[in-house]
Amino acid sequence: MPEVKASKPPKIKAAAKMKQIMSDHFYELDKAMKSKTQKIAWCTSVGPAELLRSMGFLVYFPENHGAILGATRQATDFIPIANSIGYSPEICSYLTSDVGAYLKKKTPLSQVYPGIESVPKPDILVFNTNQCRDVQDWFSFYAREFKVPIIGIETHRGVGEVQAAHIKSVADQMQGLVPKLEEISGQKFDLGELKRVVGLSLECSQLWRKVLETASAVPSPINFFDGTIHMGPAVVMRGTQVAVDYYKELLAELEERVKNKVAAVAGEKHRLYWDGMPIWGKLRPMAELFNSLNTCVVASTYCNSWIFDDFDPGDPFNSMARAYVQLFIVRSDEAKEKYIEDMVKKFKLDGIIFHDCKTCPNNTNARYGMPQRLQKRFGIPNIVVAGDLNDLRCYSEEQTKTVIEAFVEQLNK
């Protein structure tokens, strides 16, 4: 019997605008690099992008490039090159694929955006270890390659209740970045401008939250796989009017879908939660598989990681610090479990998929007994899928398909 083909899900119309935004973002960076008209800061995905933007930098996010390497299925070609110079296959495959691509002098940006020959060269590298230690190692590699300064923030990990001391520590570190940023940018720090940018980031974040929360409708108008694509502007353009305008448009489209009961997955029977990183090179087959099973992955930890409710333009440093310490990824298991339990209730979920991501332990929550504790605590069924964000050598397609299909069969009973 051939595999069942599911009916095609409707396309999100705002996608065309998002593509244009991403294109403009990369061409702007390329132009700045070539013309030397504006300084470029590389920043980790949940780093102090607002501060950088307020000080006149264009901001480039290597993790976004890592995701593009994964989604275009080029990562696995480049990872061995980084492995060969001492970066282990066991560490972050964003890092290894990005470093490998750099050493090979390749970037998928060249294939998508004619005229762009390389990623934009940095004037400064700014990390925040809230994602992991690997981002610091990753940026350190480029600091040596480009001979540019590297500065950053060391964030607390395993945080239970967020304390004033946590926030003060991160806020102080953020303020400590300012002198070096002034030196590189040639601009004096302007508190008013930071407040303006944080205000725009807050607005972007609030809209992105509303976009994701449309998925609490039954049927859901959007799924996790759509979310991983449409979060692009929230990652690379937060703190700009462009991102705000984009999410207003996307939200309006999704609210219209909710009103008309347009489902992201036709005949939605089951609603699931995805915890952990996406498997970037398998987004489409995964989306098709869930579609064929009438199962919608409606919510995720990953897409929610770019919601920063705590941003306050009136108190930018402390509120940025609070937002970046409230992040799921840096919290204790107890706080994470409470968060997931709230999500299960809010999105009316039937089960959880934990992605045990081989090279991303920080974004993996299946290794210290959490799935078992959650099942015991409130009876939510779950499965663990073994894979990786970028290294497809760590992923077995057939085994994963069987696990997901069997999970849906279990839910069907």
Add this chain to the structure above:
Amino acid sequence: MMSKNVEKKYFAGIDIGASATKAVIIDEAKKIVGSHVCRSGADLAGSAQAAYDEALKQAGLKAGDVGLLAATGFGRNNFPAAHCTITEISCHSLGSFHYFPKAITIIDIGGQDNKLIHVDQNGCIMNFKMNRKCAAGTGAFLEEVAYKMDIPLEKLNGLARQSTQDVSLGSFCTVFTGTEILTKIREGKKKEDIIRGAFCSVARRIIEMDPLIGAVVLTGGVVAHNNILAEILGSVINKKVLVPPSPQLIGALGAALLVSAKKKQK
């Protein structure tokens, strides 16, 4: 997608596994009337058809006598004659529960993967786990051991039974275990003891997967050909391990039971 031809009295299940393809035909009383096992090879559809034809022959039936046919296993989508597909997780649950209708933990050790399934007293799956992307503790691991020691696969069980001394193989991965076996050979350990050590290693991989709650049922090709494994696992977990008749056929039987139950629902 089910056939309309549901009046017929026989039902078939084909389990197209990574190593072996199994076919089972049951009658309305859920009794196995024909079965066959063959290598899956590279032509999955061909192997499935061959296994099905042999099972029909054994049962004295023609394809037209079979009402519904379900395919399961790694190659379940490669058999166009199947009326429906279902995963091997569900099929092993159905097949095992058929013989042991109570809350059970099923361990299926196949050629390429291990499955551990918890089923409640109603036969519903509570949860399940599969091994990671690694062949340690699977049939492929034992094949590697046999190859490394230049011993025919079918002799492993008999040789392990002659073991007189424990030899522990500590490695977590098939390739490293292969190297460790060479070390044991160099140290002068007896092959019988090394082979038993390999079976103990399989048992240890199983207990790492999940708690073995309630009655434990062992299925799959590995135990079908190596019944010593049930004894070794039983001694590791300190309880008797249940093995159904023809443990290699349990997945195919589950598939046949599934379509037989669907017929009754009509």
